[in-house]
Amino acid sequence: MITLNVNGKRLEVDVDPSTPLLWVLRDSLGLTGTKYGCGMAQCGACTVHLDGQAIRSCVKRASDAVGRQITTIEGLSTDLSHPLQRAWIEIDVPQCGYCQSGQIMSAAVLLAENPKPSDDDIDDAMSGNICRCGTYSRIREAIHRAAEMKTAGRRAE
Amino acid sequence: MSTTKQAISRRDFLRTSAAVGGGLLIAIHLPKLASATESFAPADPFAPNAFIRIRSDDIITVIINKSEMGQGPYTSLAMLAAEELEADWSKVRYESAPVDPAYNHPVFGIQMTGGSTSTASEWERFRKAGATARVMLIAAAGQNWNVDPKSLRAEKSFVIDSASGRRASFGSLADAAAKLQPPKDVTLKDPKDYKIIGKSTRRLDTPAKVNGTAQFGIDVQAPGLLTAVVARSPVFGGKVLSFNADKARAVPGVVDVVQIPSGVAVIGKGFWPAKLGRDKLEVKWDDGANASLSTTAMRADFAKLAQSPGLVAKKVGDPGKTLAGAAKTITAEFEVPYLAHATMEPLNCVVDLKSDACEIWTGTQFQTGDRMAAATIAGLKPEQVKIHTTFLGGGFGRRANPANDFVGEAVHVAKAIKSPVKVVWTREDDMHGGYYRPMWYDRMVGGVDANGNPIAWTHTIVGQSIMLGTPFEQFGIQNGIDTTSVEGAADLLYGIPNVQVDLHTPKLTIPVLWWRSVGHSHNGFAVEAFLDELAHLGGKDPVQLRRTLLTNQPRMKALLDLVAEKAKWDSPVPAGRGRGIATHFSFDSYVAQVAEVSVDKTGEVRVHKVVCAVDCGRVVNPDSVIAQMQGGIVFGLSAALKDAITFENGRVQQRNFHDYPMVRMNESPEIEVHIMPSTEPPTGVGEPGVPPVAPAVANAIFAATGKRVRRLPIGRVDMG
Numbered sequence: 001m002i003t004l005n006v007n008g009k010r011l012e013v014d015v016d017p018s019t020p021l022l023w024v025l026r027d028s029l030g031l032t033g034t035k036y037g038c039g040m041a042q043c044g045a046c047t048v049h050l051d052g053q054a055i056r057s058c059v060k061r062a063s064d065a066v067g068r069q070i071t072t073i074e075g076l077s078t079d080l081s082h083p084l085q086r087a088w089i090e091i092d093v094p095q096c097g098y099c100q101s102g103q104i105m106s107a108a109v110l111l112a113e114n115p116k117p118s119d120d121d122i123d124d125a126m127s128g129n130i131c132r133c134g135t136y137s138r139i140r141e142a143i144h145r146a147a148e149m150k151t152a153g154r155r156a157e
Numbered sequence: 158m159s160t161t162k163q164a165i166s167r168r169d170f171l172r173t174s175a176a177v178g179g180g181l182l183i184a185i186h187l188p189k190l191a192s193a194t195e196s197f198a199p200a201d202p203f204a205p206n207a208f209i210r211i212r213s214d215d216i217i218t219v220i221i222n223k224s225e226m227g228q229g230p231y232t233s234l235a236m237l238a239a240e241e242l243e244a245d246w247s248k249v250r251y252e253s254a255p256v257d258p259a260y261n262h263p264v265f266g267i268q269m270t271g272g273s274t275s276t277a278s279e280w281e282r283f284r285k286a287g288a289t290a291r292v293m294l295i296a297a298a299g300q301n302w303n304v305d306p307k308s309l310r311a312e313k314s315f316v317i318d319s320a321s322g323r324r325a326s327f328g329s330l331a332d333a334a335a336k337l338q339p340p341k342d343v344t345l346k347d348p349k350d351y352k353i354i355g356k357s358t359r360r361l362d363t364p365a366k367v368n369g370t371a372q373f374g375i376d377v378q379a380p381g382l383l384t385a386v387v388a389r390s391p392v393f394g395g396k397v398l399s400f401n402a403d404k405a406r407a408v409p410g411v412v413d414v415v416q417i418p419s420g421v422a423v424i425g426k427g428f429w430p431a432k433l434g435r436d437k438l439e440v441k442w443d444d445g446a447n448a449s450l451s452t453t454a455m456r457a458d459f460a461k462l463a464q465s466p467g468l469v470a471k472k473v474g475d476p477g478k479t480l481a482g483a484a485k486t487i488t489a490e491f492e493v494p495y496l497a498h499a500t501m502e503p504l505n506c507v508v509d510l511k512s513d514a515c516e517i518w519t520g521t522q523f524q525t526g527d528r529m530a531a532a533t534i535a536g537l538k539p540e541q542v543k544i545h546t547t548f549l550g551g552g553f554g555r556r557a558n559p560a561n562d563f564v565g566e567a568v569h570v571a572k573a574i575k576s577p578v579k580v581v582w583t584r585e586d587d588m589h590g591g592y593y594r595p596m597w598y599d600r601m602v603g604g605v606d607a608n609g610n611p612i613a614w615t616h617t618i619v620g621q622s623i624m625l626g627t628p629f630e631q632f633g634i635q636n637g638i639d640t641t642s643v644e645g646a647a648d649l650l651y652g653i654p655n656v657q658v659d660l661h662t663p664k665l666t667i668p669v670l671w672w673r674s675v676g677h678s679h680n681g682f683a684v685e686a687f688l689d690e691l692a693h694l695g696g697k698d699p700v701q702l703r704r705t706l707l708t709n710q711p712r713m714k715a716l717l718d719l720v721a722e723k724a725k726w727d728s729p730v731p732a733g734r735g736r737g738i739a740t741h742f743s744f745d746s747y748v749a750q751v752a753e754v755s756v757d758k759t760g761e762v763r764v765h766k767v768v769c770a771v772d773c774g775r776v777v778n779p780d781s782v783i784a785q786m787q788g789g790i791v792f793g794l795s796a797a798l799k800d801a802i803t804f805e806n807g808r809v810q811q812r813n814f815h816d817y818p819m820v821r822m823n824e825s826p827e828i829e830v831h832i833m834p835s836t837e838p839p840t841g842v843g844e845p846g847v848p849p850v851a852p853a854v855a856n857a858i859f860a861a862t863g864k865r866v867r868r869l870p871i872g873r874v875d876m877g
Binding site for chain 2: 016019020023026027028030031032033034035036037038039040042043045072073074076077080084085088089090092093094095096097098099100101104122123124126127128129130131132133134135136137138139140
């Protein structure tokens, strides 16, 4: 039995602690927004936040996440209000959609650390996430758009 | 597979599809559902046909018979119905269709998604479905108000009586409309009155895809649902000799190990125990006839075959004689490898099998065939098998398998363990699972006259048949020629007076399948790269030469001019870069692309920009067409630059994305898409963006470096 803090909730999970966090999230906790793509940190579909950092949950043991804050796509917002979600909808980024949770979670850390990323910054932060449908140009555009929204939001405050 | 016998070949489809779009040949009838078990929820009072449901709260649900794998039918087909229904778009929802003959492809005769045909084949039916519902709602209002329906109109989900100013919402009329008989025929709108069709419309499925709620097959959960990971033969055609499951069973969470026809399934409480158990499983395999298969040997065999003509697929004039008398000739051999679809969502399937029913949740492009296969394996009637088509985490043809591999296998597992089960393929399983785009070897000889104009062209194609051994064989193979092997070559648009295209079909048993753009994916490369070589042989500009050869192809010629203008073909290229052009006609659509590349001194290729122009007839959702071109270009680039499935000792050499890499954000070019306005019937967009990419890049590499690329993947250009 381990205790995980997921999306602000403390959850007891009866699982072998060496199980990758991805499968604890998906199979034990039913949080299927985080996807399996490769199992070896090659594609980024399983990206979640651990204490605010983007990690590949397919290669992170659940025991290593104990005592830390885990955020999944389900915890990004409850109402599609995150600027990245709004920008993704505005620009109609997804095609099949399977990689997009991971894309958004990687982009969320980029924006948190760098409110106005350049194209090079986006390349650096996002090149660990594969999109087989080829939505990269829209992802880039949507990250810039979300950065604008965040800046505008701050000005309004 | 009696239903698939009604299917017709892709080539026949190409011939008839223009007529489908124009509504001339095929009488579209709007059936009710055949199966009582699939009946609509009672909360939806008005269901005039299998495609439309209207609730009393005004919500309109359009039932979509096409699988959503990223190409956008949940939105674009709903737009067709909503246009004619005069719906308030904000009230429109989508729902995935059950399996029922009502949802069969109007041309292929089975329920399936593929061939870039969704819009073309449903263009008339979904508009009629909407128009029928509109006529019935107006009639219901006419009855209620005791006025002639002809004096009424519909607008934004209301029926309006202009004379009296009365309005009634569609929802308020649903009950009354449901009591009326559908009209036999309806008049469709004049396109000039379109309010939804032709306007960029945001996809209805995007919100669910940005908050984790979109359900893919792999996400399906149910109480007591077990997970299976299957050990399959490392060599195609291999069989289990024996296995020892002791260590697998000792893994905590593993509940069972069973042999099935495709291998040995390890069943666990969740993916991870099943996967660990599969890792510990000891299986002795009989590798079978493919034990010594090697790419090196296959390449040598293919190259040898290519030296003599195969079965003739097309012959015009006398290319042999003309080549002998040509001012200059050139011979070039082009090669492309086997390719995996590598959908982001690895294959998977959930099955709940009971003695008298089978329920399946999966992302499939092939509902009718999968249902038939499941019924056969389960010993049930097809009507007893229910398939829920989830979102597909990519399809690209892999999930339209005449062999029904991932669905059939999952039914076998469920049957063996007598429990609901989700079979999940690891990425490595998916990569090794076959059904690849075939490897191809093309030998081409071309000649120009004294003025540098191409006068003869021969094209010998060597590669496996996709159709052979499938239920599509009798339609897809004509006189020994698989029409998909020669598509994009035998139907060459260029006006070259002497042409021969011929085909060798080596009988290999590597499972092969359609892969986004099918035969066009290799013929587009060979034809367009070779034409570039002929242009240079004759001292012609590649765009000018194409313009001359497209005199009788006004649509492609106009598109060529558009892309040349947008890519500034006639202006100098930025220093260190080269531009290359390619055009290709596929799935009834015309696409032209200009790639701008640079190559560094180590031979590494950087694709900076691709300008794309497309003529796909009338456009339903322009932004969706742009998205498909963008996606097709990136998909084609991964194949052009990086990917190959290769064999040694019968085994696939690639395992995962580290050795079967994809173009990533930092390698993704700037892409510009221009849509040619058109009033012609709509044609395909899912696949046609792919074929021109590789040749445009190869031709640009030549422009930048003087080096010809004739083999994919390009990897590094040999700068020596």
